[in-house]
Amino acid sequence: MSDSKERFLPKRRRFCASALGVAALGPLSLTACGGGADRAASPERTSASEAKQSAAIAGATSRFVHPGLLHTAADFERMRIKVAQGAEPWASGWRALLASGRSQLGVMPSPLQTVIRGGDGENFRQMYTDIARAYQLALRWKVSGDKAYADQALAFLNAWSSTMTTLTGNGDRFLAAGIYGYQWANAAEIMRTYSGWAAPDLARFQTMMLTLFYPLNHEFLATHNGSHVTHHWANWDLCSLASMLAIGVLCERADIYDEAMVYYKAGPGNGASSQAVYYLHPGHLGQWQESARDQGHSTLGIGLAGVFCEMAWNQGDDMYGYDNNRFLAGAEYVAKSNLKDAAGAFYNVPFATYRNLRNDVPVFASGGQGHRRPVWELVHHHYVNRKGLAAPYCALQTQQIGPEGDAGNGDQLGFGTLTFSRDPVKPGAAPSGLNAIGSGGQIVLSWWGSAGAASYTVKRASVRGGPYTTIQSGIIDLLSYTDSDLATGVYYYVVAAQGPAGESAASGEATGYAGVHPHTRLSLNQTTGTTATDSSGNGRNASLVNGPAWVAGRNGARALAFDGVDDYLSLPQDALADLSDFTIGAWVYWNGGRNWARIFDFGSGSMHYMMLSPCGADGLPRFAVTTNHGVGEQAVAGTVALPAGQWVHVALTLAGSTGTLYVNGAAAGSNPDIRHAPFRLGSTGRNWIGRSQYAGDPYFHGQIADFCIYRGALDASGVAALMHGQLGNAGAGEPQSATGAQQVSTYCAR
Incomplete structure (x- = not known):
C-alpha cells in the first residue's frame, strides 16, 4: 500500500x-x-x-x-x-x-x-x-x-x-x-x-x-x-x-x-x-x-x-x-x-x-x-x-x-x-438492529441477520406490541424490506429468522411513521423558566442556555428573545435520530446583522450538521446539510431575502430527496438532490436554535416563536395552513391523514 x-x-x-x-x-x-x-x-x-x-x-x-x-x-x-x-x-x-x-x-x-x-x-x-x-x-x-x-x-x-x-x-x-x-x-x-x-x-x-x-x-x-x-x-x-x-x-x-x-x-x-x-x-x-x-x-x-x-x-x-x-x-x-x-x-x-x-x-x-x-x-x-x-x-x-x-x-x-477462527455459534438467534425509516408513504426496514438463518420474515402491527401479521417472508439476500402504499399512520414491525430449528424469536420492535406526525413543538409562549416545554407529547423539552429572555411576541403572544451574543436554545441529544422526511416551521423576528447566524443548527460539530441561516454569503437565506465537514453541502438556496425587523414565517420541508424553503408561506427555493436526511447525521449532541456548529459564526439576534418539527413533509397548502394557524385539531400526538390544512393538528397554530 x-x-x-x-x-x-x-x-x-x-x-x-x-x-x-x-x-x-x-x-x-x-x-x-x-x-x-x-x-x-x-x-x-x-x-x-x-x-x-x-x-x-x-x-x-x-x-x-x-x-x-x-x-x-x-x-x-x-x-x-x-x-x-x-x-x-x-x-x-x-x-x-x-x-x-x-x-x-x-x-x-x-x-x-x-x-x-x-x-x-x-x-x-x-x-x-x-x-x-x-x-x-x-x-x-x-x-x-x-x-x-x-x-x-x-x-x-x-x-x-x-x-x-x-x-x-x-x-x-x-x-x-x-x-x-x-x-x-x-x-x-x-x-x-x-x-x-x-x-x-x-x-x-x-x-x-x-x-x-x-x-x-x-x-x-x-x-x-x-x-x-x-x-x-x-x-x-x-x-x-x-x-x-x-x-x-x-x-x-x-x-x-x-x-x-x-x-x-x-x-x-x-x-x-x-x-x-x-x-x-x-x-x-x-x-x-x-x-x-x-x-x-x-x-x-x-x-x-x-x-x-x-x-x-x-x-x-x-x-x-x-x-x-x-x-x-x-x-x-x-x-x-x-x-x-x-x-x-x-x-x-x-x-x-x-x-x-x-x-x-x-x-x-x-x-x-x-x-x-x-x-x-x-x-x-x-x-x-x-x-x-x-x-x-x-x-x-x-x-x-x-x-x-x-x-x-x-x-x-x-x-x-x-x-x-472460532467454533461455529449455535444458530437460532433473533435478528437485531431493526430500524424503520419513513419517507413518501413507505417505510424502509433494515436489520442485522442471524448466523445460520436461511431467510427472514417481516411482521407488522397497528398497535405497539402486536398482534403482528406477516407481510413478507422468504427474504434471503438484502436484509431490508420496503413497506409501500401505506395510509398515514404509525406502524410497528418485528423480524424473525427462519433456520434449521424453525422460526427464531422476534427482533426488537421498530416504529415506522407514514404521513405527517408531530415530532416536537416548542411554542415558546412561556413567561418564565429555563426550560422550553415540548407540547407535542413527545417529551423533547429544550433548555435555555446563557439566558435568552421570555418577551412579548407576535399578535399578543410570547416569544423567546436571543441577544446575538451567546444565548441559544438546546434540544435533547439525538433529537432527529430517526427522522427522514420532515417539516420544520417557525415564526422569526430577525434583527439583522452579520451573515451566517442560525435559526437552527442540528449536528455533532462542523463535520455533521443540518442548518438554516437567515442570511448566507449572498444575502439570502440558506439551508444546508452535510456529513463531511461542509464539503459538498447539499443546500437549498433562498431566492428572496429574509426581511429584518419584522415577523416572518419560515419553513423547510424534505420530501424524499427534494428540499423546499418557504418564506411567509410561499416557496422561496428548492433542491431535488438532498440525500442526507436528518437520521444520516448519526448521533447529534448539539441540537441548537440560535447557534451555529461553527464557533466563528454569529449567534442569532432577534426573537423566535412556535418552533415546530414534524415527521413527514407538508405540501405547499399545508405550509400555508401552518403559517395561518388554520390546521385541524386532532389532539396531541395523533397522526393526520388528510392533505393541505388538514395534514397536521394545531401544534403550531395560535
Whole structure:
C-alpha cells in the first residue's frame, strides 16, 4: 500500500462523543510507561500462568489486560488446543504459518538506524520484513511452546529497539508510523509474557514506540500534514489510530489509548467511524469511504479498522458494535463489492456520490476490484461466531482466500485463520438492529441477520406490541424490506429468522411513521423558566442556555428573545435520530446583522450538521446539510431575502430527496438532490436554535416563536395552513391523514 506524494484520488467506558477538533487531541506527552486504574477483565478466559506473567511485568495496578492486543491468553490457548487436535481450519492456518519463510529460525535481524518511507532512499521494507519475522516467530512460540522461537523473536525486537533512532520520509512517513507501529506493538505485546525478555529491554522497546511512532501518529491526526481534513483517505487515519491504541496498551498509557478511542468515535478525519462508513444504504449496507477511490485501499481500510476493533474488544471496549455495528456495515459492503456472483460478474452495490475537498465521485471506483487481502477471518469470526450475527459476504471472502498468510507486502500481519477462527455459534438467534425509516408513504426496514438463518420474515402491527401479521417472508439476500402504499399512520414491525430449528424469536420492535406526525413543538409562549416545554407529547423539552429572555411576541403572544451574543436554545441529544422526511416551521423576528447566524443548527460539530441561516454569503437565506465537514453541502438556496425587523414565517420541508424553503408561506427555493436526511447525521449532541456548529459564526439576534418539527413533509397548502394557524385539531400526538390544512393538528397554530 502506498500513498506516495500524498496523491488525492477519486457502553463499555466513559468516552465523550462530542465533536473533536485538533485542539481536543491535547498536548503531546511522552512520559514514561506506567500503570493506571483498575482494568476490566478480558472478555475471554485468561490462562493462570500467562496472567501471572503479565502481572509481574505490568504491575498489579495495570489498567490493561495483557496480552491484550490482537491476541489474548485465551486465544493462544484455543490455538494450541485446536492445532494439537488437528482441527480445521486451525490446522490449515498452522501449516500456512509453518510454510512462511518469515517464521523460520536462523535468520538474523537487519535493524536500521534511520527508516525512510516516501521520497529518496526508501528502505522501509527492511523494517516491515523484520516485524513480520518477529510476529510470526512469536506465534510459533505461543502455539508450539518451543522457546527457540521466543528467543529468536526477542532478537528482532531488541535489535531494532537498540538501533533505530529515526523514522522519516515524505508524507508517507505517517503511514509507516501507523501500520508498522501497531504491528511492532503487537509482536512486543505477545512477547511481554516471556520470562526471558529482560525488563530493561522491554522498557527500551516501549521507549522506541513512544518516541518514534506515537509522535507521528499524534501529529498526523492533529494536523493531517497541513492539509484539509478531507484530503486524506480513511486508511491514513485508521493506521494511526491502530498504532496509538496498540502503543497505549503496550506502554500502559491510558491517555494514548483514550485519545485513539475518542477520535474513532467522534474525530474529524475520514478514519472516524461515521466518516469511514460514509453512507448507510438499506439493509445496513455501509458504503466505505475509499470505495470512491479503489478496492485495494478499501480492503486495506477494512483490515486496519478490524485490528482497531479487535484490540479495543480485548480491552473491554466494543467498537465492533459501535453505532449499531457500523463497521460490519462497511465490511459487508467492501466484501460484497469485491466478490463475483454465480454468473461470474462482480456484485452490484449501491453508491451515493462522494464529495471531498477536490473531487465529486459519482460512481463506485472499480479499480482493483476483486482484490484479495487476508483480513477477513477477524471480521467474520467476531460477528458470526462471537456475536451470532450474519456476515455472508465476509464469510465468502474467507472461503475464497483460504488459510490466510500475510501476503508479503507489510500491510497486515495476517494468519487470521490460525489466530481468529472460532467454533461455529449455535444458530437460532433473533435478528437485531431493526430500524424503520419513513419517507413518501413507505417505510424502509433494515436489520442485522442471524448466523445460520436461511431467510427472514417481516411482521407488522397497528398497535405497539402486536398482534403482528406477516407481510413478507422468504427474504434471503438484502436484509431490508420496503413497506409501500401505506395510509398515514404509525406502524410497528418485528423480524424473525427462519433456520434449521424453525422460526427464531422476534427482533426488537421498530416504529415506522407514514404521513405527517408531530415530532416536537416548542411554542415558546412561556413567561418564565429555563426550560422550553415540548407540547407535542413527545417529551423533547429544550433548555435555555446563557439566558435568552421570555418577551412579548407576535399578535399578543410570547416569544423567546436571543441577544446575538451567546444565548441559544438546546434540544435533547439525538433529537432527529430517526427522522427522514420532515417539516420544520417557525415564526422569526430577525434583527439583522452579520451573515451566517442560525435559526437552527442540528449536528455533532462542523463535520455533521443540518442548518438554516437567515442570511448566507449572498444575502439570502440558506439551508444546508452535510456529513463531511461542509464539503459538498447539499443546500437549498433562498431566492428572496429574509426581511429584518419584522415577523416572518419560515419553513423547510424534505420530501424524499427534494428540499423546499418557504418564506411567509410561499416557496422561496428548492433542491431535488438532498440525500442526507436528518437520521444520516448519526448521533447529534448539539441540537441548537440560535447557534451555529461553527464557533466563528454569529449567534442569532432577534426573537423566535412556535418552533415546530414534524415527521413527514407538508405540501405547499399545508405550509400555508401552518403559517395561518388554520390546521385541524386532532389532539396531541395523533397522526393526520388528510392533505393541505388538514395534514397536521394545531401544534403550531395560535
